Amino acid sequence: MMNNIIVMPMIIPLMTGIILIFLRTRVNSQRILSILSSIATIAVSLVILNRIQHEGILRLDFGGWLPPYGILFVADSFSMLLVVTTSIVTGILLIYAFSSIGKQHENMFFYPFIFFLVAGVNGSFLTGDLFNMFVCFEVMLLSSYVLITMGGRRIQLVESIKYVTINVLSSWFFLIGIAYLYGTVGTLNMAHLSVRVAEVGQGPLLTVISLMFLIVFSLKAGLLLYFWLPGSYSAPPTVVAALFGALLTKVGIYAMFRIFTLIFYHETAITHTAIGIMAILTMIGGSIGALAYNDIRKIVSYNVVIAVGFILAGLAMSSEVAFQGAIYYLIHDMIVKALLFLIAGTMIYLTGKAKIEEMSGLIRNYPMLGWLFFITMLSLTGIPPLSGFISKVFLGQGAIETGSYLLLAVAFMSGIFVLYSLLRIFLNCFWGETIISEDDDVPLKKGMLVPCVLLAIMTVAIGIGVEGLVPYVSDAARTLMNPDIYIEAVLQGNR
Amino acid sequence: METLITVLVGLLVTVAVYLLLSRNLIRVILGSAVLSHAAHLLLMTMGSGLKKGSAPLLGENAASYVDALPQALILTAIVISFAVTAFLLVLAYRTYKKTGTDDLYALRGFDDE
């Protein structure tokens, strides 16, 4: 069975990135190629996603080495849904980059590193063994290091030192975790790990190792250990911040879902309770941060933190309905967070200010932007027909099913804080007296508005057309709930 | 032998943590490098144990080989930590040029230019 197609979501961006390096000075060809490659990635991912519905989970053994000996890519609905969303969001963000990032970046290998980042992200979603996940994480992180420092303003350099150091530390924990796990059960293939862990039983030793992975992915996802996140996400240019806000934490979240539903699902009293408590603290901390700051970029970054807590509350509940809610929210959040970061960045670009008290009455100058922000706000809060609604319904249902009332209360309270923190921006910046006179307002570029509109259309479309997503998401949640489906697809009996 | 190496790993981690907690940027980078070496040693001891056997190369024509997987992992990890350390060094240098200091305390604060 030949499934070479499932490596394409990683190979196409990688190859594009390499070719773009040679087109360094030809900005127009860089742009055209970037868009073409994004479209190709989206198309390929959609094809794979649909194939999974007919043929079940697909896998590709690199070099024909059968699992558990070789390395492999595995595509199930969960990972492919995320790959599709990643590809679409990146494509749209690229359009924003064309009009905003500037010649200097475009000549300094900006697009190649975007594509290397995407290759790393897609690779992390698709890989079927733990060590490859480490490698893909590093590909993604190295590109993100370059992207965050590109431009070299003082604040970028200072923030990136923190960002790089903290990620070096978490990668170290990742390696240590891998070493202990390999020493204990003697395999790194995730399906095989699941079988072995189930055989020997998840004793105290394995639980400690699992907590080690919890630390690693919490650092990457910003679950409780989010202290580095707001600073690093507010330093780089808008597009890069949007890319980080939409994608990077999601990879950590994905890894956590994979590890704690596939491998370490035996001691839920310890691991999942820990995740639940951390999720609650994350949502509380994020809410406080979102209210405490006056800097738009900070408020938006803390909104990322709240979302992380919200999604992982779904993992802590650990039921099929809750998983469905979490997956809907993941998809929704990738799109809407990208939109939110873009609008915030555009506001800063237009006014030259970052503090909310320094802006006022922007809706008179830029009505379209104002209403886009309004839609974003409603979508993030979970008002029906928008995409945030369905996930909140499922998550609430899951919480009631499993009796996690505290999680439910905090999750829904955090929604109110999200609304309040964004309303603060809306009321302060868009309403009120117009400061900027009609003559000297900076014109809003079409290239900046179009991607925002596209993302807004997506959030509305997902909200209204959620029926179309149902089969994929329920299949993904079913696979997460029943690790045997995944194991059977990967090992096919040769355990 | 495994015990000895494990103790060595512990020692390296101690050194690394000490370096990481210092104020000097270069020391922090050195700390991260030492830290990754500790991880590589640990991978080797945890992986196959330090069993006797030939290096996993066909040209050796030996009767028994050691487990190749940890070695592959370590090589990959070394390459990655090499890249990250190099990047950190360049970053530290750029930061020094821009701010005129390599003292992490002096780099605190969010004031934007």
Next chain:
Amino acid sequence: MKINDVILKTVTRIVVFIILTFGVELFLSGHNNPGGGFIGGLVLSSAFVLLYLVNDIETVRKGIPFDFKKIAAIGVFLAVGSGVGSVLFGENFLTQAFGHFDLPIFGVTELSTVVLFEAGVALTVVGVVVTIILTISEDV
């Protein structure tokens, strides 16, 4: 500051070729014996770094007018491309092939697609290492 160290310069002229030869030897001894693309690449790049140390950057650039960033890119392209190549032949991604061929001078030689992959790795290492060294040293 212009370094003018006659002994170092004279020795380098010879040693660089020894290092380069050793690098190629390591690279070719390849996948069945100790050696390979990564180590070979490191040794090769150490020769370049030595050249940069002894002569100044401008002089070396005149002699070796390559953009090392592009060399790294070519390397990654080769490495990934050798994987994609197997897809074109309907095999799994990254499948390698080898065979024995009767070549005019070498006699029966084992040729393998792994060499392409390794060459990619070696070029990447050379490109990246030299780029890093140049980035740090360029604006002193």
